[in-house]
Amino acid sequence: MxxxxxxxxxxxxxxxxxxxxxxxxxxxxxxxxxxxxxxxxxxxxxxxxxxxxxxxxxxxxxxxxxxxxxxxxxxxxxxxxxxxxxxxxxxxxxxxQLFQIINPGLLLTFGIIFSVSDLSYQILPDRIMRWFATTVFAAHLFNDMQDFLFYSASGITFFLLFYLFYRIFPDCIGGGDVKCYAVLGFLLGYQTCVLALLLACLLVFAVYLPLLLAKKITSQRVIPFAPFIFTGAFMAYFIGPAFYEWLNLLLYIT
Structure with missing residues (x-):
């Protein structure tokens, strides 16, 4: 069955x-x-x-x-x-459990939309971003209201960090990515979102570094980051608890 x-x-x-x-x-x-x-x-x-x-x-x-x-x-x-x-x-x-499908369901839904849009037009539409933020807010109201302040602080922290990075290095990251990580910080919390960012960067290197070395692309090429953002976030959601448990064990042993 x-x-x-x-x-x-x-x-x-x-x-x-x-x-x-x-x-x-x-x-x-x-x-x-x-x-x-x-x-x-x-x-x-x-x-x-x-x-x-x-x-x-x-x-x-x-x-x-x-x-x-x-x-x-x-x-x-x-x-x-x-x-x-x-x-x-x-x-x-x-x-x-119904609530166990909300977060990964949101990551999948908006991850596909933003990935397709970024790959096709290098745009993360504000119209969809507003829906993303609204549904994440609603999910916390119904599911994680007790930790609402924690997730809110995570979202604000990620927004400020990425906005600062955007202001200093405007050619390295887009405004849509700043908003995206703000909402992801609100959705996942800072620990999972840090791991998501790490995985996204590793995926970018794994995909684009061989292409650069083989001279299939140039360093001037704009990288659509949304597919890596949401792939990293989806992976982090599932492996995050095991990763941090392993990390705590490793730090305890050393």
Whole structure:
């Protein structure tokens, strides 16, 4: 029965990932999300229902538009598969407790939207950022009200630190990243958010340093940081307790 649940979650996960990808692509352009039908960005032909099935349509069409044969971006199937895997991970780790899915669910939802938007346009839309902050605030009201001041202090601290960094080195970080880490500090608390920042930086080095050394990109290239921010935050949420337990043990031994 557990396998059936996981399969159902995979289906829902791919659909959710597909929808969030549309949100990330349309909101920065001020396009409607649910009213207009999906179309090929190259030939503008309205897509049929068969062409909108997550993952399957991409594989069935061999990654190309059926009409103009334009290559379909890999971002669609990748996001859909990542969303499906994340759905399963959240479910398995939740222990059937509703509040255990709120934080990782928010990280997944807004992480996909911001990642798609940053990869496509180098923008983290304020409209979505406001929704992110509002839902995090509501989550604390219903779930972690006792620690509300602690999480608020974490969010303010991260905002001030990143804002100071932004003012000193405006070419190294964007204003959207400052707001993003402020909300993440409020959502996760300072310990988890510090680990999230560390993981994000390590991921950037792991991805871009080999490309720089191979001269595939230049040091002047703008790095879309949102995918690394939210990947690091998602990882930190799950491994944070074990990491800090190991760190405390290591410091105790030494």
């Amino acid at each position: 557990e396998t059936v649940y996981l399969l159902i979650l995979c289906v829902y996960g791919t659909v959710w990932g597909s929808f969030l990808t549309v949100v990330g692509l349309r909101v920065p352009l001020n396009q409607p999300i649910t009213v207009s039908r999906s179309a090929c960005p190259n030939c503008h032909r309205i897509l049929s229902a068969k062409e909108l099935i997550p993952v399957f349509s991409f594989l069935h069409q061999k990654g190309k538009c059926r009409n103009c044969r334009q290559q379909i971006s890999l971002i669609y199937p990748i996001i859909e598969l990542v969303s499906a895997a994340a759905f399963c991970l959240i479910y398995v780790s939740s222990n059937n």
